[in-house]
């Protein structure tokens with residue numbers, strides 16, 4: 001069996017090249033984790049997600065506890081078997097979705113009670129229940145149960161929210177079932193306040209966890225405030241363990257956050273945008289709904305090896321979108337995931353060769369180059 005371990009292989013400034021060893025396989029970092037909220041990466045077969053280079057997927061406590069239910073997934077062999085994905089799976093702990101999706105929610109020190117946004121059934125989510133659900137799912141990486149502090153928040157609001165999350169982090173650690181090759185990550189909170197981020201990091205470090213995430217960002221603060229916060233909060237987390245920035249982001253967010261020391265990312269953007277006709281390419285983003293593509297037989301992105309770019313034209317993709325054909329969503333999702341994986345692979349190469357600054361300059365020049 002493999003013990004859960006992070007190996008730092010190279011650094012270029014604050015950017016890190018690393019490897020995470022888990023019970024379900026190895027993860028090369030920096031890594032992008034496609035979101036598979038309801039036990040599927042929407043519009044994709046898992047083998048094709050793996051073909052894009054993805055080594056780890058995201059699942060979600062909130063969605064799966066509501067439907068089909070964690071006990072049912074456990075009876076059916078666990079989430080890996082259920083969705084036919086045998087590599088690592090990281091599951092979020094549910095707190096964020098309760099705040100963004102559930103109705104009639106009530107927060108107490110014990111946890112959160114809420115009504116399902118699907119059928120109105122009442123649920124109770126506590127650190128202990130969140131750990132139990134993620135254990136039932138068989139998550140490779142479990143996230144502590146936290147509250148994602150809304151933005152903006154006053155310093156006092158952020159302090160109270162962070163301190164509750166830190167009490168919940170300890171309860172999560174005490175309830176987590178340790179298994180070799182599996183991990184529990186703590187989630188740093190504190191909004192945009194350096195003193196609160198430090199207090200949160202000190203509390204998490206005391207729990208001696210195998211990995212950590214930066215929570216409470218990508219909540220509407222904008223890229224500059226996110227970067228300004230990362231400039232001081234990433235280094236507060238132990239350097240010998242992985243650092244995961246939750247919910248991020250668009251390509252330029254990933255480049256900027258890798259340069260500030262982040263190792264893991266997740267975001268719905270590549271999949272959600274793909275279903276909305278938006279494509280990320282090496283020369284910027286474009287929307288295939290736009291009529292200018294109707295006669296364009298060029299590939300979507302001539303630097304991409306995915307099926308959408310090697311087998312079809314922009315004109316065909318435009319046609320599928322206008323006709324409302326589901327193949328349009330499949331091909332654009334596939335492309336966006338491949339683009340994100342290529343971007344992470346290219347950044348891993350740049351870090352290993354000590355040329356991350358040049359990579360970032362070339363990336364921004366190509367994105368703003370126009371004429372796509």
Ligand SMILES: CNc1nc2c(CC[C@H]3O[C@@H](OC)[C@H](OC)[C@@H]3O)c3nc(N)[nH]c(=O)c3cc2[nH]1
Pocket residue numbers: 035036037058059060091092093094095096143146147148149187214215216217218219246247248266268
């Ligand atoms: C988008 N910005 C953002 N997302 C965030 C998420 C959810 C990510 C989760 O949300 C789902 O996608 C909608 C994904 O679930 C599969 C992902 O794990 C967070 N989760 C927790 N536990 N704590 C946070 O502080 C937090 C902050 C975020 N900022």
